[in-house]
Amino acid sequence: MPLPGACLNIMEARHKQKGYGSISNPERFFNQDFKNLKQYCLIKGVRYLDDMFPPDAKSIGQGILKPSELAHVMWLRPAQIAPDAEFVVDGYSRFDFGQGVLGNCWFLASIGALTFQNHIFQQVVPLDQKIKENYCGIFHFRFWRFGRWVDVVIDDKLPTINGRLIFVHSKDPNEFWPALLEKAYAKVCGSYTDMTSGTPSEAMMDFTGGVHVCVQLSDTSSDVWGLICRAGKSNTLMGCGTPQGETSANTVLPNGLVQGHAYTVTGVKELISQGKVVKLIRLWNPWGKGEWVGDWSDRSPMWDTVSSQDRQMCLSVADDGEFWMAIEDFCKFYTDLDICGLKPDFIDGKSSAQWKTSVYEGRWVAGTTAGGCINNRDTFWTNPQYRIKVVGENSETNGEKNILVSLMQKPDKRNRRLVQNLHIGFAVYLVTEDYKTQSGKFPAMFFNTHLPVARSDKYMNAREVIEFLMLKPGEYLIVPSTFRPNETASFILTIHSREETCCYENSNANEQKYEPVEKVTKVKNHQDEENKKTFFRQYSDKYEEVDAEQLQRVLNENILKGDMKSGGFSLDACRSMVALMDTSITGKLNSEEFVRLWNKVTKYKETFFLTDVSKTGTLSLSELRNAFVASGMKVADDMLSLMALRYGASSGHMTLECFISLMIRLDCMKKIFKQLSDGKSINLKESEWMYVSMYT
Template sequence: MPQHGVEGGEMLGQEVVEEPFEWRKDHEHDDRHCRCYKDDHHKEENIEAPCLLKDTYYSRVTNEYTYQRQVKAASRPVKKPFRILRQEALASGKLYSDPEFLPNNFSINFNGVTRRSYEWKRPLELFQNPQFFIDGATRFDIQQGELGDCWLLAAVANLTQHPHLFHVVVPRDQGFTHQYAGIFHFKFWQYGRWQEVVIDDLLPTYHGHLVFMHSRNKNEFWCALLEKAYAKLYGGYEALRGGNINESMVDLTGGVVELIDLRSPPRNLFARLLKASRRGALIGCAIEPDHPGIRPESILSNGLIVRHAYSITRITVISLATAPRLKGQAHLLRLHNPWGNETEWTGSWSDKSPEWTAVPASEREKLGLTFNDDGEFWMSFQDFMKNFSVVEICDVTPDFFSEDDNTNGNEVPEDILRGWKSVMYEGAWVANHTAGGCRNFINTFARNPQYTVELKDPDEEDDDDLCTIIISLMQKNVRQMKRYGKDYVPIGFTLYKLPPGRQPSTKLDTDFFRYNASCAKVPFFLNTREVTARFRLSAGFYTIVPSTFEPEMTGEFLLRVFTEVRQ
């Protein structure tokens, strides 16, 4: 990934030129919102509610803007929860019909025009014995339909491996037998809060078959209903056409995503991936072609798919029977293609490749090795690095950002004992008031919202006397506005350390930014929903300035700040 902008050249009084980095240039493609690949931690009380800290400057206009939205939201009728709606449907003797997400073409395409004539049918109209789950939920259940939303399917496939997280999103208290009333509910994390989405079970079909996400077992329906609820959340099935796997991973967990560019990888990457996997993180990856003429979802000669979301379902180190003990190891990753078919990697360690003969039978059994045409395959870490260009790790805690040293990749040391304090701020970039653009636009940069945080060294016995801070900036309500042509704009943030004696509640003005260098910032501004970065800084007060790349780019945002606290 090219590096844009030059932080190292920033000196007192010298303006640094930033450049935005757009993952995609072709905004006419269906997947225009993505660098697309067709693309007891989970409790809400672990994250503080959005608040206004006393030591934070929050512009009058932004404050009023947020206040007006809150007033407007409070004036809406309170939605009835799932259990009450189900009870009302049972009492009426009629199956529930969702008044907010109607079974018509406008719920499929924004303009109401579809290439086929779809029929909306309930599972009971398709099968005599429909079931919500058949032997639980697994990643092999998921089959992609006509919709280009593999970025969602890949995240769901990962989620099924963590039942404690999966059943937060997909509650168990529903099905087609006990208390069936044609109503189902799911929960998604949206901008700092868990939101319940209630739907009916009318699904679009063509000639009696489901046309979008469905299960390998034709009479199992959790997959199709989950996708419908997610489509309702964003305003229709078309809103899910194209996206980043980091969006769906966050929506399914409320976690924080680390994006790693494999073209300039960090040190000890395998150890970091192994640790993240052991911690239960959701991990996705994709191949970004260097040549702009390569079509999305093109299948390469080695069986891999360009600009397509894969989930990494296991990371391990195995012993080889035919090699010396000290060197006889293989660093392997197991990947899953959400198409769930025979389109798989064909190189080393692929299904039925000769490399597996060097693995003891006991090791193969431990891995649960199968050679089915199910979209899942193994590959070596070396081949993974040669072929894939980006990997994204989503964890419900920030601990995976630690850069543990490890020489053989087999044992991953634990972090130092620490905890995390998290704070969220809701804000907006308002034209002519709080949309000042990046520091290139020095005369308007001070207009941007400013947030002050204090860093304290959580470990008095460490050698570097530095503090860790993780900052995540998310654009709000963009995918919901996709039907009106709204798109993600390049966003980022910059940090400034306050000099001694400077009051942390004081707004920083243009002169401050003109004559003081930033101490940290995002590597580049990205036109994605969320950008996240981790920094190690000395103790003190810091001001975070979130901004769009250019002035007068408007939108709402959610800023999450994680700081270490000593336990």
């Protein structure tokens, strides 16, 4: 059984601190260790079979093949397909492969771009893998997935019909790196079907973990040519797409281009034609065939207007899917250009800049940290907040942009096709003098009296939103959000800066300051204590103790009678309270323990009704935040979200019973930590940990 998500999150945070998830120490996808699995198979003399992505119809997915075709699918290893099978034959290039029946041109176009960058290619595709030497049918590849690198293990069984590969296939029938790379990415996506439809930027980011820029070619203000030229001189991957036609079919137009199709940008060149400078861009179709037939295509007479030297250098008359076209035609017939580089240098050509990068993982949770865009003035402040201090004399030199902000949403679904991107964006605020001493989250009043100095162009239902900004030296607040409030999702905020900057999350509970909330105070009354003990004896047994069932009756029928909107405390909730208050470990409460519990219940009941300003008899999650303040407890955003999920109803509200159970447990857990820790951490034996956790 998998570990609970809360435990996994702690493990991930610790691993990240130790460098786990970096390109040099990638995370094991599905916890599969390539070296150990390969060693086991070699020792046992068996061929590896991946039970996490088995060779069956589920891994292919629904919708690609007809049932009659699925019935004829055979999963074969490379040596069963080609007798002289090799992982790589005579190096690797974009001309090695062609697209199969799967609609993943976006992925294959990205592979085409990847083949130009040897260092990046070999990070993704380890070339020390062989099909003949030390072979046992296991391979691995590396991808960047939402903030961390993962090592993905697969077996080498590939889907075929009549002995031919169904999906990507190599021009050389003995070469199998493209098909195995595609299978590894299909495993990451959930199935082969889950790779259908996408943009090159998605795969290019997963190959590099770098900086992505998308240019809308209809935007005439963009210096597309300059950007492509700069990118061509950097370690970048470039892809582009044509507009979708009336249907989702990839229709070939009379000009040779395919509608709704992804292409790779493979080169740029300036030539002299008839005394004028001509700017050409070279593109590649991942089908491995099918080319542009307009000006500067393979057989265009325009090539007769350039020097023989340029013609010989650039022109290749072959139906290999690659062709040249003028930059004007490119901007006319393509909709967007995606560029992905390891660093932001290519954006403005300032390669001398030493870019600094800060990465934060966060989460919007409905009711607690999902406040929506600035239109939602009462809740916008509840969104995660990040504070950045821009320093350095060159921070605003010559009006150059100096900060690149990327906001990427993380999927919560295993299968890529089920992911529904939310509309996301961010706003940047200058921290004015009167707020520079403010610690913790900035309140609603700040956002209601200050305008953003920068923001994302618009809220988009895209995987990533990027903006290149010019920020003067000073302190700023970056607030990422969904467009609508109460939408739950995880995200990664990446801040690239030219100069040294100080960045940190602005939601630390230990530094949190909220607008004043009246606190509940209680004066101890000895007569009241005695009255409670007298009342207790009416329900206790002959040993003057009450168990969980008796406590349930006391709470529901007497102490909280008429205050509860639901059915009262459950037996399980009462068992939990008994365990938390039981100092003698008898499974029952004596009179002293009972009175302490009664006092807590009364205190938290008063807190509940004090902060229930809506008078609904339940707490909204913003009211819950104030309830913690009124109780004198500091709770960070991630913990608030976690408790809302654990104790709140599906409506996002919390009943009195659930609130009391939560507060009693939280108070107890804090005291346990204080008593057993050195102030920073706890060191327990397994028996001690089990002793504490299984009863409390």
